[in-house]
Amino acid sequence: MIDKIIELSILSGGLLPLMGLVLLVTLAVIIERCYFFHFIASFGMALERDLKTIKPGDTEKLRQLEKHYDSALQLSVVTSALVCNQNDEQGLERHMDEAILWQIPKLEKNIWILDTSVTLAPLMGLLGTIIGMVHAFDILGVSGAGGSATEMISGGIAEALVATGAGILIAIIAVVFLNHFNKTIQTLLNQMELLKVMMKNRLINSK
Template sequence: MEILLHLAAVSGGILYLMPLLLLVVLFVALERGWALAMIRRKGDDLLRDLQDRKGRESLETELAKTPSCPQQAVFAAVLASHDLASGEAYAEEAMLTQATLLDRGLWILDTAVTLAPLLGLLGTIIGMFNAFQILGNPDTAPTAITGHVAEALVATATGLAIAIVGLVLFNGLQQRVRLVLHQMERIKVSTLNRLYRQPPSIRGDASVSLLARRGEI
């Protein structure tokens, strides 16, 4: 404990901030990771249920039982439309609105990844100032400065370690956001297909019936 307090004092107190910064990084990552995992699970359930739905009435029944989530907002926006063009426009608007909610709080991780090494570097610079002051004392051997320089570098190493952890967590959360956005796009397309576009099998049956009426088959 005394060693940690000594190292924190050498860095000008910067090392006292590092544990707080690490706690903020871990808290934001855990909260956002849990929230995005739950959102993605709801999206998976909705996509699975959509496979068996056809027609507006069936889709509206599905909407009534779907829990609130960004994917549900896109689903509801498409169902509120009256044709293909308006369905695409409503869905795009809903997706843009929900996208800002998905990456909420990620700016904190982004800031921590940039801030941690800079704070560590500042602590090292402060420690280096203190170390070079030793040279002004004629009774101090020049080799004594090496130990103080090593202690000063601890702040930089700590800042880099926090930045590495934060960067890994940030990229992982960004990937989860991209997966949810992909789910929203799939839900938009699936709902539009079931509302306004006939499946290929239906179009094929319709063509056969038309040819039969014309006496061509």
């Protein structure tokens, strides 16, 4: 098994091990982001539910909510609303918009790696296949057109195509989770927009 992997790695011009590294990095990003988004989403839903029960003008409970969810990313919307001048509606909205924008880099952290894997992995696989096919046709030039040479070429091409298959597999894994994470990011941003409206209703409309 190990000998076969080494043989395929050599046939791909050393690109197959590099593709394995790309796969490991991709999986590491996927696992980290899955944990992060699960944590953030669960806290966000709880914050949204508790904020809904608070009556307009009850700033004391809003501050208690701030302390309770101090590790939630969405809490920045609540905090920014409580620290600014609540009599200024436009200023209040600007502060909360700024707080939301500050969270976007945290949400999009390392997502570019998945985007890169989607493009890079198939190209690396294709290049590895081309290198393998060049090697296979070199056999034909050395051995002539005999039956054994033809069989060796067929086997070489089949092995060379492993690199393309591996690249496509990595790209499929990356693109599925990339789309999932992009959807999750949009959902979380929409949630923060909802929290912004809820905070305005509990601060401004109570005046």
